Amino acid sequence: MLKQYPTARFILQRGGWYFITFLVAVTINFFLPRMGTSDPVEIIMGQSAGGLSEEAAHAKKNALLKDFGMAKVDDQGNVIEQKVKSQRKVWDTVTKSDIMVDVYTSEAVRTSSLEQFGAYVKRCLQGDLGTSYIKNKKVSELILDAIPWTLALQLPTIVFGWIVGNLLGALAAYRRGNFDRIFFPVALFVSAVPFFVFGMLLVYVFAIQFPIFPPTGGFDPGMVREFTFEFFASAAYYYVLPFFSIFLILAGGQAIGMRSMGIYELGTDYIKYAKWLGLKEGRVLMYLFRNAMLPQLTGLALSLGTMIGGALITEMIFSYPGLGLAILTAIQNNDYPLIQGCTLLVTVCVLVANFTVDILIGFLDPRVKAGLQMGGN
Amino acid sequence: MKLLRNLLKSPMFVIGATIFFGTMLFALVAPWFYTVNLATDHARYAPPGEGLLLGADNLGRDYISLLIKGLRSSLYVGFLAGTIATTVGTLIGIYGGFKGGLVDDILNMLTNLFIVIPSIIVLILISATFPEGRSLTLIGLIIGCTTWTWSARAVRAQAASLKSRDHIALARINGDGTLAIIMKHILPYLLSYVFMVFILQIASGILSESAISMIGLGPADTQSLGVILNDAKANGALNGGYWFAFFPSTILITLIVFALYLINTSMEGVFNPRLRK
Numbered sequence: 191m192l193k194q195y196p197t198a199r200f201i202l203q204r205g206g207w208y209f210i211t212f213l214v215a216v217t218i219n220f221f222l223p224r225m226g227t228s229d230p231v232e233i234i235m236g237q238s239a240g241g242l243s244e245e246a247a248h249a250k251k252n253a254l255l256k257d258f259g260m261a262k263v264d265d266q267g268n269v270i271e272q273k274v275k276s277q278r279k280v281w282d283t284v285t286k287s288d289i290m291v292d293v294y295t296s297e298a299v300r301t302s303s304l305e306q307f308g309a310y311v312k313r314c315l316q317g318d319l320g321t322s323y324i325k326n327k328k329v330s331e332l333i334l335d336a337i338p339w340t341l342a343l344q345l346p347t348i349v350f351g352w353i354v355g356n357l358l359g360a361l362a363a364y365r366r367g368n369f370d371r372i373f374f375p376v377a378l379f380v381s382a383v384p385f386f387v388f389g390m391l392l393v394y395v396f397a398i399q400f401p402i403f404p405p406t407g408g409f410d411p412g413m414v415r416e417f418t419f420e421f422f423a424s425a426a427y428y429y430v431l432p433f434f435s436i437f438l439i440l441a442g443g444q445a446i447g448m449r450s451m452g453i454y455e456l457g458t459d460y461i462k463y464a465k466w467l468g469l470k471e472g473r474v475l476m477y478l479f480r481n482a483m484l485p486q487l488t489g490l491a492l493s494l495g496t497m498i499g500g501a502l503i504t505e506m507i508f509s510y511p512g513l514g515l516a517i518l519t520a521i522q523n524n525d526y527p528l529i530q531g532c533t534l535l536v537t538v539c540v541l542v543a544n545f546t547v548d549i550l551i552g553f554l555d556p557r558v559k560a561g562l563q564m565g566g567n
Numbered sequence: 568m569k570l571l572r573n574l575l576k577s578p579m580f581v582i583g584a585t586i587f588f589g590t591m592l593f594a595l596v597a598p599w600f601y602t603v604n605l606a607t608d609h610a611r612y613a614p615p616g617e618g619l620l621l622g623a624d625n626l627g628r629d630y631i632s633l634l635i636k637g638l639r640s641s642l643y644v645g646f647l648a649g650t651i652a653t654t655v656g657t658l659i660g661i662y663g664g665f666k667g668g669l670v671d672d673i674l675n676m677l678t679n680l681f682i683v684i685p686s687i688i689v690l691i692l693i694s695a696t697f698p699e700g701r702s703l704t705l706i707g708l709i710i711g712c713t714t715w716t717w718s719a720r721a722v723r724a725q726a727a728s729l730k731s732r733d734h735i736a737l738a739r740i741n742g743d744g745t746l747a748i749i750m751k752h753i754l755p756y757l758l759s760y761v762f763m764v765f766i767l768q769i770a771s772g773i774l775s776e777s778a779i780s781m782i783g784l785g786p787a788d789t790q791s792l793g794v795i796l797n798d799a800k801a802n803g804a805l806n807g808g809y810w811f812a813f814f815p816s817t818i819l820i821t822l823i824v825f826a827l828y829l830i831n832t833s834m835e836g837v838f839n840p841r842l843r844k
Contacts, residue, residue: 382828517688
């Protein structure tokens with residue numbers, strides 16, 4: 191099938207693999223948080239059911255179970271209860287006759303996690319990511335609140351870091367000599383500094399020792415989120431330290447990758463040939479750049495795809511109101527719908543990024559293209 | 568031996584190896600000369616000086632002792648996670664790359680699957696699942712099991728390129744099975760490469776552990792460089808200006824990772840002549 195259209199076949203084949211990967215990823219996203227022993231209903235009951243009467247607590251628990259889709263309901267949407275036999279032994283009821291009523295308790299019949307999974311998939315297909323257990327808000331709304339912050343922090347840092355790093359790396363590869371001798375170890379050292387640690391050092395130096403920038407947060411705490419100049423100015427001011435904490439380290443890492451790719455390409459025959467032909471230096475450099483770029487492009491797409499996960503710790507250090515912080519609080523509170531919503535989004539981003547890279551490389555890289563036409567992959 | 572001689576000619580390797588073995592030595596030998604004492608018998612954030620080289624933490628524990636313990640934990644996690652990730656990744660990568668076809672596709676999908684689910688999220692989820700009994704070994708295991716993917720990917724590419732060499736075809740004609748060919752003819756070729764992957768995996772293990780500890784999901788039973796940082800951050804060391812509470816562990820983490828990067832890069836230069844001057 192599609193033998194005569196290798197390109198279409200290639201895209202379909204790749205797409206198929208990515209779709210299967212997506213299904214498995216969704217399954218893992220659903221079941222991984224549930225592997226734990228802690229029950230979100232019990233957590234909420236423990237936090238808020240303190241002063242309630244036994245009856246009210248019972249009703250509240252059933253309502254929560256129903257809301258979370260963890261209780262079986264009848265046609266009218268009422269929680270089905272069943273009489274559960276107490277585990278108490280007979281002598282217990284005899285000696286403590288005053289709690290005789292407690293021997294049989296009514297409990298909501300719980301759905302199995304498989305049934306919950308089915309309901310989850312169905313709702314997702316309808317575009318509904320559910321409601322947060324803790325924040326009483328739609329997961330999609332919470333994500334939409336957080337995403338602009340994460341994107342605003344990550345997209346420019348990754349793109350600028352990538353550009354600056356690659357330019358410096360290519361320069362170091364091409365010039366070598368003293369520039370490279372100083373540049374390379376510095377870049378290597380910079381790339382070895384962990385993001386989170388560097389963020390902490392920046393806060394210490396530029397927010398506490400020399401209070402130039404605010405230490406944490408995304409904007410002035412006295413402000414409300416609105417589209418005014420003052421708000422954006424404040425957000426920009428709070429943006430500086432998180433930006434640099436990622437940018438510098440990223441640029442260092444990129445520069446190293448580009449440098450070794452560049453040196454590798456410099457030794458290839460086509461560069462020697464191009465030089466021998468007497469092509470202008472700029473032109474040779476362009477060829478070099480174009481070929482060394484491919485793996486770097488892959489890296490760029492991958493880091494764009496993983497940026498939400500990558501921002502997690504940085505956002506934590508700076509209490510930056512993005513997705514990373516949302517995921518972390520969701521995990522701490524066993525807020526399943528929010529965890530699933532966030533991880534689903536992260537997964538989709540990474541998959542789309544990977545897929546795009548796969549296809550682009552297939553078109554851009556003559557080597558992959560040649561392999562394709564010979565029938566391999 | 569020739570390899571080692573070549574490596575020793577590279578200043579980067581010498582510096583990297585010196586720093587790395589220096590930290591190892593500090594972690595392993597220092598307890599013989601320095602009494603590691605984690606008793607809370609100093610003042611809160613006692614500054615460096617008089618018997619306390621690096622001051623004390625918020626509970627009044629001596630920082631040198633904490634650092635020694637923390638460094639040991641971090642190195643332990645790094646080696647454990649690195650060994651697991653490299654072994655699993657290498658086996659899967661070699662087998663898939665060599666076999667090709669459906670087996671390769673399935674293994675590749677498995678690899679992609681674990682790559683797309685960010686390992687830091689899996690790590691946080693699993694760590695949060697075990698609130699008690701979250702030991703250093705458990706964390707190392709989890710890191711190893713979630714980060715083998717990129718060594719699999721890297722090794723797979725190398726194995727696939729070796730597949731079509733003549734001596735492999737010869738071995739095949741000789742009647743050698745897949746396993747024998749992998750063990751006798753492919754693994755030896757990749758050994759230096761696998762070692763480089765191992766070094767990077769150690770670094771990433773150390774980084775992952777400190778990241779997870781930094782957000783308070785680290786080992787519950789011991790100190791680590793990340794736990795020290797988390798303690799410092801959570802107990803106002805930044806605002807109080809107690810630089811000695813977080814600066815030394817910051818430097819230690821960075822130095823170890825830097826040293827491992829140096830070793831890795833210098834080996835790249837030796838194995839790949841094109842990178843040499």
